[in-house]
Amino acid sequence: MSKSISIFDTTLRDGTQGEGISLSADDKLKIARKLDELGVHYIEGGIPGSNGKDIEFFKRVQQLNLNAKITAFGSTRRKGSTAQEDANLKRIIESGAQAATLVGKSWDFHVHTALQTTLEENLAMIADSIAYLKQQQMELIFDAEHFFDGYKNNPEYAVSVLRAAKDAGADWLTLCDTNGGTLPHEVYEIVSKLMIELDGASIGIHTHNDCELAVANTLSAVQAGARQVQGTMNGYGERCGNANLCSIIPNLQLKLDYTCIAEEQLAQLTNTARYVSEIANVHMPINQPYVGNAAFAHKGGIHVSAILRDSRTYEHIEPERVGNKQRILVSELAGQSNILSKAKEMNLELNPENEETKQIIGKIKDLEHQGYQFEGADASLELLLREANGERSELFVFESFKMLVEKNAGAAVVSEAFVKLRIGGQSIYTAAEGNGPVNALDNALRKALVEHYPSLREMHLSDYKVRVLDETEATASKVRVLIESQSLQDRWSTVGVSANVIEASWEALVDSIRYALLGQQLPAHHGATASGTQGIVNH
Template structure:
């Protein structure tokens, strides 16, 4: 039977120390619920006495009745004092948690320099604090700060710290690579030594990513005897971040054979990572292993040709195992296999020998040469493929648009757009204001279409990006606009390119609404779309 590993998530505490990350009490509660659904074993909520947000979190989290153990963070008692009178320790007890993490010094250099006390007093601080919380029935994890640096500097004292914590009743002895500078082979050797020393406590590992080794170090520690891994979702944390649980969990379970999460829970990993990224408002790298949008994306024609026969040729696991999916990217590198795979995914019949297939490949390469990028604009690509296959009918005829941007002294900028379309032989002319010219165009376009396509009321623009393609022409440079749109439960991206940012935005906006209407013809949860819209797709 495989060995079980305990996952300790500290996104809500250590993760929030990362630059640019700030979570409200509501944010922390949402993330805690999501982590509990994923199946992590411990959720560290923060320091219950450090700020009002953490105080509120510990009060409200009890109402959620989570399966995971909510853990409070604190430090050992102050030097030359009594644990019973330590405000930090008593706030942990008042928080109502059943488990706690206490951080203490294990590097003699830190004891002398940071605490400015004796090695003996530091041992007493550790013992008294742990024993006090154990007498109140708490599960105690002792996080030995700078343990690996301490061991390399003075192994006898670092081990003495752990023995004292075990003597006090610590349930877990967690070795911290606080500065993130330890190598995997050092971690393995040092953990092995400690594993041969302790008798009652279990071992844990807490690593930082300053050398890009936090995941590797965590895995090395487990192979040497650690049974708990502390880390954060998406690797959030101070400086270069903490150990990334999104990589650690599947590596442990799928590569090393440890018991971590139930298989159905593991399938929620990608969704959880992206959900937390949205709540934290932190960009999630597309190439993040296992959970990134590009983790199972294929671009080269040879690769795509192979995965169509058997995905194992270029994928180390089935993406669905972690809740991700395979993607075939279509770009200037695209071959026939890419186009056929994408068409197959969309349910569009494409004959490899058909002239249309070769024409689409040629058109895509030409458009990419002009600056279009379909890797991040799947909706625009689908429209191209459907149009080439004769699946699309004309929604409306564009006649003209005008923009008015006015700025007066002491007054805000006013943007107004005028759009003229022809729909089913009817000339439609609308005007609308907006927060900037692109928003005004969006509002005017929707105003013109909404009578004919009422389902568009549920669509909103969720992201807008502009990229200068060649800066040699300064403000006259060609730009690429990427727009992301959303409805009830779907999102899609479209692209436009022009030397004029308004025209590029218009292209992307029009594609976004055209794509939305394709989806609405397939879903029953929208207001019925009139005949003109129903004629959009021929199936």
């Protein structure tokens, strides 16, 4: 039996039915190109003619010359009509897609309740539609909607639906767990029986995640004989989502020894998942298996000590195989191993026997106790470690800042920041407005520095988060601010903590600037060096 699995991606169709996900035609084309690079075999682009975006997608995707088969989605002909006069089927043909996915009812309850027609007419609708599209030389995937519910309720009719599709020429018979309520052992048993009953049929599987079992159900179907899997990147989809290809592909390939995509393409999985997340503008869960930022992150000191000896002690695969990487987290739970590993990542040599190294471990734990969190603020952590290694040199010295926030009746709030600092022997005083206090501070600080450090023009604040640390103190609570910044080449995060949100923001903001300037020198024309200057922020 072949161990090769066909990967059918429906991110651009079923995935867009997820709450909060909306993709433009340009977005769809970008994702299609990325999926093609990953090596998926089918890319379901949408429903031709249903909306302007999908019409544009099918028109423009032909110009990309992708290796994957572009697939158009639609339903069977309407009851009481013919396939030749069905507008939906005509649009599929006109789309120029190489393959078509037709969905048809396989649960008798749906035939009577949703379609309000007879069981015989439903079989005719399926057979006529498939035969018509096959006459147009299209590859045909038949999605048997609600198949598992239908099989459990009326197995004879559910199988007759598949036979009708197969006899009409369908290339793939896809079993859909549309409501997501089937269990893995049920999937395995049912697919195993069908492999015998429908000898020679190519079976696919399409599952939903309503019971958190979409991936498990997909794996069960494959082990029972299915050879095509349908799913979406990051599990996007209606309700609780579709089966997550980011878990299915490595599970099949690395755990069960099936062939899905090439090894070098598998190494692009994490990058692809995060790319799709960015385009869809949907936050990617940090703990998502295989591709999440925390999938291979280690925090406990005992764990870190062990993986530094051999990563297999706490990692089930080498992260690089799916394009991810091992991360060592530093927190109040950290031991010496965590600190030394992080320093090594940053090309810093810390002596474990050195008193400064022991002090920095103690300092980090004390800061975490105060509310700082360095797991998501690697840039602030690196600055601390460089200071412990004697590398800290300040390119500017903060003296003061003032804020003015004014609100007049009927007018917008105006925020203005005044920043005073020194570069070398020169005192600089700037003022700038912003759409809020933090934006005003950012603008004023940047305005003071950009003449001396032009590279700051390339960086900008990309995310800003505030977390209340003790809600019992109400508006007097201490807060933690996380700022994410990025330049043309890099992205980094910094942290600040204070009972004053402006001060916490300032700490994170200054750390962000300091990190951006790592490796730069004090401007020579000032005739001064950074040595001996006082640090800007003392945590």
